[in-house]
Amino acid sequence: MAQRFENVDVAFVDRFEELHRVAYRAAYAVLGRRADAEDCAQEALARALVRWRSVQGYAPAWVARVSTNQAIDRARRVARTADSSSEASNADPMSDRRRDLVVALRALPKRQREAVALRYLADLPEADAAAAMGCSLGTIKSATSRGLERLRVELGPQWAWED
Numbered sequence: 001m002a003q004r005f006e007n008v009d010v011a012f013v014d015r016f017e018e019l020h021r022v023a024y025r026a027a028y029a030v031l032g033r034r035a036d037a038e039d040c041a042q043e044a045l046a047r048a049l050v051r052w053r054s055v056q057g058y059a060p061a062w063v064a065r066v067s068t069n070q071a072i073d074r075a076r077r078v079a080r081t082a083d084s085s086s087e088a089s090n091a092d093p094m095s096d097r098r099r100d101l102v103v104a105l106r107a108l109p110k111r112q113r114e115a116v117a118l119r120y121l122a123d124l125p126e127a128d129a130a131a132a133m134g135c136s137l138g139t140i141k142s143a144t145s146r147g148l149e150r151l152r153v154e155l156g157p158q159w160a161w162e163d
Contacts, residue, residue, distance in 0.1 A: 012052050015059060019045060022060045023067035026122040030071035030105075032098045040070035061132025064122030065114055075102040104154040111139075112147030119144050 020041055027040035044067035048055055055062040079099060105113050111133070118129035119140070130140040 009049075009052050009056075011056055012049055015056075016045070019048065019059055019063045022122055022124070023063040026064045026117065027067045027071040029121040030068060030098065030102060031075055032095065036074055037071065040067045040074060043067075043070050058128060058131040061118055061122070061124050061128045064118055064124060065132055068114075068117040068121055072102055072105060075099070076106065100155060104151050107154065108147050108150055111135075111143045112150065115140055115143035116147040116151065120148075 023041035023044040024037050027044075028034065028037035031037050031040070041063075044063045047066055048059060048063050052059075075098070079102070105117070108116065114133055115129060118124045118132060119126065124132075126137055126140050126144075129144075130137050133140065135143075
């Protein structure tokens with residue numbers, strides 16, 4: 001692949017599969033649909049390639065953040081255009097829960113939403129999430145804790161979030 005795309009940074013090519021897994025996992029957690037999650041992951045990786053020199057130091061967190069934002073936007077667009085009939089619910093029994101999650105995530109302040117998405121949807125370590133957000137470890141811990149608390153209140157006890 002590196003020979004075919006001479007201008008592509010070798011480091012990006014070497015990390016592509018890892019980054020794709022992170023981006024896909026984050027988008028799938030929000031959307032629950034493989035094709036849509038794949039589209040979000042591809043968009044995140046395309047954006048990472050364009051900005052590779054500036055994001056390579058914290059690439060997994062960066063692509064997780066972009067992919068999660070893409071997934072949330074896609075879910076919002078689908079909800080706007082979709083008929084709220086039983087057809088959507090019958091296709092995926094988890095769709096109502098995912099829809100509730102997207103609404104609750106969008107209601108969070110940006111920093112809390114990003115912290116929760118990076119830590120729990122993309123499953124990144126606190127240090128990587130802090131690097132991606134450009135903040136301290138304590139800020140990540142605080143934002144994650146506050147975000148999870150708001151999600152617990154919004155979503156109710158049926159949603160189990162680990163601290």
